[in-house]
Amino acid sequence: MQTFEETGINPQIIKAVSELGFEKPTPIQELTIPYLLEKKKDLVALAQTGTGKTAAFGLPILNQINPESGKTQALILSPTRELCVQISNDIKNYSKYLKNIRIATIYGGASAEKQIAELNKGCQIAVGTPGRVLDLIKRKKLKINNIDFLVLDEADEMLDMGFKDELDAVLASAPEEKQTLLFSATMPPEISKIARKYMRDFDEISAGEKNTGAENVNHQYYLSKAKDRFKVLKRILDSHPDIYGIVFCRTRRDTKEVADRLIENGYNAEALHGDLSQAQRDFVMNRFRRKHLQILVATDVAARGLDVNDLTHVINYNIPEDPKTYIHRSGRTGRAGKSGTSISLIHSRELSGLKNIEKKLGKKIKRKAVPSGREICEKQLFSLIDKIEKTEVDEAQIEPFMPIIYKKLSWLNREDLIKHFVSAEFNRFLSYYKDAPDLNIYEEPDNTDKQSKKRRGKESGFTRFFINIGSKKKLSPAKLIGLINDFTGMRDIDVGKIDIMKTFAFFEVDGRYEDDILRAFKGVKYKGINVSAEISKEKKKTGKRTSGRKKSKRKSGRKKRNQNNNFA
Numbered sequence: 001m002q003t004f005e006e007t008g009i010n011p012q013i014i015k016a017v018s019e020l021g022f023e024k025p026t027p028i029q030e031l032t033i034p035y036l037l038e039k040k041k042d043l044v045a046l047a048q049t050g051t052g053k054t055a056a057f058g059l060p061i062l063n064q065i066n067p068e069s070g071k072t073q074a075l076i077l078s079p080t081r082e083l084c085v086q087i088s089n090d091i092k093n094y095s096k097y098l099k100n101i102r103i104a105t106i107y108g109g110a111s112a113e114k115q116i117a118e119l120n121k122g123c124q125i126a127v128g129t130p131g132r133v134l135d136l137i138k139r140k141k142l143k144i145n146n147i148d149f150l151v152l153d154e155a156d157e158m159l160d161m162g163f164k165d166e167l168d169a170v171l172a173s174a175p176e177e178k179q180t181l182l183f184s185a186t187m188p189p190e191i192s193k194i195a196r197k198y199m200r201d202f203d204e205i206s207a208g209e210k211n212t213g214a215e216n217v218n219h220q221y222y223l224s225k226a227k228d229r230f231k232v233l234k235r236i237l238d239s240h241p242d243i244y245g246i247v248f249c250r251t252r253r254d255t256k257e258v259a260d261r262l263i264e265n266g267y268n269a270e271a272l273h274g275d276l277s278q279a280q281r282d283f284v285m286n287r288f289r290r291k292h293l294q295i296l297v298a299t300d301v302a303a304r305g306l307d308v309n310d311l312t313h314v315i316n317y318n319i320p321e322d323p324k325t326y327i328h329r330s331g332r333t334g335r336a337g338k339s340g341t342s343i344s345l346i347h348s349r350e351l352s353g354l355k356n357i358e359k360k361l362g363k364k365i366k367r368k369a370v371p372s373g374r375e376i377c378e379k380q381l382f383s384l385i386d387k388i389e390k391t392e393v394d395e396a397q398i399e400p401f402m403p404i405i406y407k408k409l410s411w412l413n414r415e416d417l418i419k420h421f422v423s424a425e426f427n428r429f430l431s432y433y434k435d436a437p438d439l440n441i442y443e444e445p446d447n448t449d450k451q452s453k454k455r456r457g458k459e460s461g462f463t464r465f466f467i468n469i470g471s472k473k474k475l476s477p478a479k480l481i482g483l484i485n486d487f488t489g490m491r492d493i494d495v496g497k498i499d500i501m502k503t504f505a506f507f508e509v510d511g512r513y514e515d516d517i518l519r520a521f522k523g524v525k526y527k528g529i530n531v532s533a534e535i536s537k538e539k540k541k542t543g544k545r546t547s548g549r550k551k552s553k554r555k556s557g558r559k560k561r562n563q564n565n566n567f568a
């Protein structure tokens with residue numbers, strides 16, 4: 001099918017979209033339009049962002065709306081106010097030449113009265129966020145008992161924003177006889193779950209290139225302050241002594257600077273960028289290919305000419321703006337059945353960019369804690385000992401020298417001897433990491449809008465907990481967050497301030513998870529101790545449970561939660 005005319009869509013609609021500059025259907029539209037005009041079966045449709053999914057469901061739905069009836073015939077759920085407004089405007093544009101089509105837009109964070117007035121006038125299509133939609137259904141302002149279509153747009157995002165309960169409730173109150181359409185860029189397991197739960201025997205359509213990078217790649221990120229980026233890079237390199245990888249930077253300048261600093265710090269690294277002559281580039285690439293060079297610091301453009309793909313690690317010193325670039329970079333590792341790791345160093349403001357990449361990738365990028373000095377020293381030490389153990393000894397060659405060596409070292413016993421050998425190699429790590437600070441960010445990232453910043457003050461809605469383990473049991477902030485995630489089985493709980501004392505600690509979490517925390521920490525053990533967590537009475541709760549659960553507030557709260565402390 002080449003044209004909109006061939007789909008059988010109403011000419012008035014086609015006229016409107018051609019005025020919008022739509023010449024022919026996009027691949028996903030080509031698949032869904034005839035399907036939805038013909039079949040009544042539920043549908044999951046997957047296509048990347050920006051491929052025209054709104055028209056992919058909007059046009060065929062519009063084509064089947066009965067303008068004579070004022071009843072709501074289609075409900076479209078979408079995660080944010082902005083998206084709702086956008087979808088609603090898009091559909092208004094498509095229906096420009098149709099008579100009597102009314103579209104209501106209902107979202108949280110704005111007065112419900114205006115929206116109710118809109119609903120009272122009657123609308124055939126309602127577009128809304130799950131929370132407000134549920135609210136207005138309960139208040140009997142929005143009636144969905146006659147809908148023929150229920151669309152879940154960006155369902156993955158709705159779940160990420162914590163709308164699961166609302167979504168469940170809306171879906172449960174929708175009539176049996178309807179067509180449910182799920183449109184998404186990715187198909188994470190939670191989406192399959194929703195599809196299985198709420199959709200009858202459904203078909204799946206996907207269009208365009210698959211949104212995935214290589215299969216064997218672990219995607220990880222480290223969150224720190226922007227000024228600590230280089231230090232974090234060092235720690236990562238130090239905790240992977242056998243790394244063979246590329247550090248990607250955005251600009252030539254960064255590339256040069258990062259490489260210079262690495263070389264200065266004793267790493268086996270070199271820069272590859274456009275300012276080098278062809279001969280210099282060839283030289284560097286050759287050394288890297290032969291693995292004489294462990295770390296290549298490169299721009300995307302310069303690395304393009306490099307045919308090395310068996311890297312252990314790809315490090316994004318900065319995350320690229322275009323998710324495709326990320327996918328391309330990370331595709332250089334995890335090849336040929338080997339596993340690889342793609343690491344991104346980010347600060348709070350880059351979290352949304354990371355989210356974007358996750359979406360395109362169709363995989364979670366897991367947060368890792370920046371290793372502590374001690375952890376790195378342990379790793380390095382182990383690697384060194386391992387190397388010493390595995391070193392081949394050429395008896396014949398070394399024999400003649402042994403007598404003098406024995407004589408020189410005779411005053412050292414075996415234990416001291418080992419200490420000396422190890423220290424010779426290892427002192428630089430010990431001294432560098434002595435009293436090394438924790439580079440992780442635990443506070444809420446500072447990238448939220450004004451509204452949520454305000455919220456973040458005293459009324460941040462955090463509950464303070466007391467826990468009966470502390471630094472004596474090697475509890476660190478990262479460990480504690482790990483425990484919270486592990487015990488609750490949830491990744492997205494917002495963790496606030498953490499204070500660790502010798503034998504106990506305090507931590508703050510999003511007050512809505514109070515019960516989850518209490519439940520999760522019951523009857524669990526940590527290093528042989530029966531862990532108990534209770535709500536701290538020492539300091540009064542910093543916030544109350546958000547009452548009324550206003551969606552606008554929740555939205556920003558959610559966002560932050562997602563961005564917080566999700567250590568893997």
Ligand code: ADP
Pocket residue numbers: 021022023024025026029047048049050051052053054055
């Ligand atoms: P998605 O929901 O898949 O991310 P959208 O539906 O928002 O994508 O569409 C992305 C952009 O593509 C919009 O600006 C839309 O107007 C435009 N678009 C959609 N369909 C077509 C088409 N058939 N031809 C040209 N542009 C289109």
Ligand code: MG
Pocket residue numbers: 053054153
């Ligand atoms: Mg969309």
